[in-house]
Amino acid sequence: MMRWWLKHEKGNAASPAPALVAEGYFLPESSESLLAADHRKRLLERICQYTALSQPQFDQLYLDPIHRYAKYVQQLPASESHHHAYPGGMLDHGLELMACSLKLRQSYLLPSGAAPEDQAAQTDAWSAAIAYGALLHDIGKIAVDLQVEYQNGELWHPWHGPLNKPYRFRYVTGRDYQLHAAAAGLLYTQILTPRLLDWLSGYPTLWGNLLSLLANHYEYAATLGELVLQADRVSTAQNIGANPTKALQAPTRSLQHHLLTGLRHLVKNEFKLNQPGAAGWLTENHLWLVSKTATDKLRAYLLAQAVNGIPSSNIAMFDELQSHGLVDTTPEGKAVWSATVSDEGWQHRFTFLRLQPSLIWADESRPRCFEGTVELVADNTVPRGEAIESALDRPQATSAKETPEPLPPNHDFDYLDDLMDMLQETVEHEDESSAQGLKSSTASPREAPGLAFVDWLREGIQSHRLLVNDCKAKIHIVDGTFYLVTPGIFQLYASEHPELSAGDDKTDAWRRTQRHFEHLGVHLKRPNGQNIWTCTVQGPRRKASLNGYMLQNAETLLSPVPTDNPFLNLTY
Incomplete structure (x- = not known):
């Protein structure tokens, strides 16, 4: 068994001699002592396996x-009462995130779209960046x-150096739960050396993705950010007793992110x-969007x-926007405001969603503000089309969940092997399902045209080039x-593939593609054995x-x- 985790790091003092410590205080430990715990040794072994580096390289980079x-982190917990809430x-x-993210990274060639020789040359750098993030x-x-x-x-304060007494x-009472992401910038230069x-x-x-991740701008961190988010969900789910497999399959972006x-x-x-006829009005302090249109x-x-x-219901959508803090709440605690818009002899009353303009434009320049007036009216009624939605459309309240009890410091870490095995099984399952669902890339010549069509579908859907569930889309759920x-x-x-046409006969080209697809x-x-399914499309007017x-x-x-298109129904 390798014993590199017990090596004495240059400049890292050994554990101080036992001193008189008051009750409730922790004595700082050396990093060797902290990492010598059995479950941490196992995690370090996993991390080393996933990097496939020589021992000197691993020591330097990881x-x-x-x-x-x-x-720096010593015996500090990861949260007050959620995951890893123990000394x-x-x-x-x-360490769990490092191991999980490196395991997940094995399924990716990075940077995406680069030439194979460039991907090979940058392998170690991308792996290290993912692990550091x-x-x-x-x-x-x-x-x-x-x-x-x-x-x-x-x-x-950690900017003065590691704990030494x-x-x-x-935990700070009333703390800002978003602040810790911004505070990472104070510390990561103390963990990563200037040489790294x-x-x-x-x-x-890579550098832009890593800086975006460390600044909590995951939307700009691309695959690097997605892997860390997935690893975080898996580690958290496993620790609190949830299902890590489901966590791994969860969306990489929150609903709040998509709504915004x-x-x-x-x-x-x-x-x-x-x-007149607009979907919204911008005043100095607020953006007013017509509720149903928006x-x-x-x-x-x-x-x-x-x-x-x-959500398929507007009422449920209002609740989502309100719960994520994307729209202002009325004095009555609702999301919908009633106001009158007036401008040069024109006046109309609407129901609105009211937003803070900074949510939309941040530091960007904004359009000119409305020169008329938007005045609240006392009666905050919901428009007729929205009021008739059944209360049954609202999400049902769930019973309050108990806060997980903090785990004792000596709890069983046997889950670590299961966690890594689960990651291995997940990757293998995804590979198998792709191979079984669409057959092999070494298919017969007869199947090759159909598989090419399916590959085109997959790429178009995943890149959002092909619309899904849109009124003009050719693909729905x-x-x-x-x-x-x-x-x-x-x-x-x-x-999009004119080379498929025989002469000028484009009709034969798409019909041949359809037949090739059926043959798969x-x-x-x-x-009744027929291939074609019929759906009715229910629009607002026809x-x-x-x-x-x-x-x-x-x-x-x-x-x-994705979610089913609520406007389509199978009629067979």
Whole structure:
């Protein structure tokens, strides 16, 4: 068994001699002592296996930052009452995230889209950046969430260096839960040496992704951010007794992120403002969006982006926007405001969602403010079309969940092997399902054209180039699987691949593609053996019908599968 975790790091003092420590205080330990615990040795072994580096390289790139991290976090917990809420929990969580993220990283070639020789040359740098992001993503908590004091009453701040005297800690009452992400910038240069930072900064894409992650801007951290988020969910779920497999399959972006992104897109690119017939009015202090118009457009946009979990009811959508703090709440505690818009002899009353303009534009320049007036009226009624929605559409209240009890410091860590095995099984399962669902890339010549069409579908859906659940889309989600509208989807494919046409006969091209797809046998057949399923489309003014194919396994194109299109219903 390798014993490198017991090596004495240069400049890292050994554990101080036993001293008289008051009750409730912890004695600082050396990093070697902290990392010598059996469960941490096992995690370090996993991390070393996943990097596949020589011992000197591993010591330099991974072990040295881990020792520095251990000296700072000591016996501090990762949270007050959620995950890893016990002495030493921060160190355990950091090591688990490193191991999980490196395991997940094995399924990716980075940077995406680069030439194979460039990916090979940058392998070690990307692996290290992912591991550093995982280790440091919560490091700011020790600076702002916890108050740490020495036995003499002096407060400790991590920018003064590691703890060196007996200490105790408590969580700051009324703390800002978003602040620890910003505080990471105070500390990561104390964990990562200038030499490591020089190395990473030589890869601009990697460097930008890592800095975005450490600043909590996961939307700009690309795959690096996604891997750390997945690893964080797995480690947290395993520790609190939840299902880590489900956590691994959870969306990498929160619903709040999607709602805000959608609102920003619509306001900046699609909504007319400050005129009769507009979707909103901008005043100096508020952005007023017509409630039903904004909500319907937002839902349609998110469905087209294949976002999962979008409420089909406007009332439920109002609740989501309000619960995430994206819209202002009325004095009555509701999301919808009633106000009158007046401008040069024109006046109309609307129900609005009221937003803070900074949510949409941040530091960007804004459109000119409305020169008329928006005046609140006392009666905050919901528009008729929204009021008639059944109360049954509202999300049902769930019983309050008990806060998990903090785990004792000597709890069983046998779950670590299960955790890593679960990651291995998940990766293998994904590979198998892709191979089984769409057959092999070494398929027969007869199957190759159909597989090429499916590959085009997959790439288009995952890149959002092909719309899903949009009014103009040729792809929808029905009964939990992909519904391919025919002949539209095959005609679109043929138009993008003119080489398929024999002479000028484009009709034969899309029909041949449709037949090749059928020969794959990856679609569901109706009970009567026919291939084509009919759906009714219920719009606000008229009803129509569509014909299409239903896939057997939707996850071969995208996982998780988006929500069903609420406007389509199978009629067989």
